[in-house]
Amino acid sequence: MSDSDFSTCDLFDADEQLQSLSLQLQNLGGKKKFTGPIRTIRCHRDNGLVKSTLNTPGAGHVLVVDGEGSLESALMGDMIAEAAIANDWAGVVINGAIRDRAALAQLNLGVKALGSNPRKSAKAGHGVFDIDIEFGGVNFRPGATLWSDEDGILVTNS
Template identity: 60%
Template sequence: MTTATADLYDERGDELDSLALQLHDLGGRVAFDGPIRTVRCHRDNALVKSVLAAPGDGAVLVIDGGGSLASALVGDLIAASAVRNGWAGIIVHGAIRDRAALAELPLGVKALGSNPRKSAKDGLGEVDVPVTIAGVVFAPGRHVWADADGVLVER
């Protein structure tokens, strides 16, 4: 990502939504962007694991975990798989785990927080559906930009 989100908003604000939700930068890359892919799941990361195990082609996976911090939806093994498969980043409306390991990976990771508790592996949820987080719609195929200032989404 070459343009800071603040500068991008100054240039294209009427074309963008800004996520007001405050997320932590937990990956080895703070600034990242790419086309949106989505997973909606609650305390079950089987779909997250399978999506990130497929070629990412520079995409950003937005995971709507309903804001739950009760268990982690992404850990070091899943994040390492995302790196191997060419994903630019992951935005989690929920928790991650293995913070120290994620901070070492060349991957953007933003999340509400962390919890060492692992999630279920039942495969419940939906893939590539529009998800709304804090009033902002993340639709598959649209573009998302993230850096230390926050997250912008193409309308």
């Protein structure tokens, strides 16, 4: 299914077993609809692992970042988002903050996050990659499928 021929409402109506994210994330990227298999990161106020991951081939995946809900510093900005586009990532979902909001809105990348903060994060690379993470009532497992549009985010159970 392409990025433009689905509706999360229709998908949920067809399969009520899909997980629906209750956390109200903002659409902050230029691409409002995106879908793909999930990769995950858990980190807190350190975007080193996010940057290194989005600088590798994404093959249409969606990176889900559990920043533990922190709005104290941004986990992604425009330069990292541009690397994600160049490396074929479909989108990034962040339980935390981004920066460069105006620039991200112009980029062809799906981005959902809690909000924005101009403060940079640490760059040490602390965090964990490709583990099950949970927030907003959804279990994000590497390899599961995520769909995101203006109405919200759905995730398969597998």
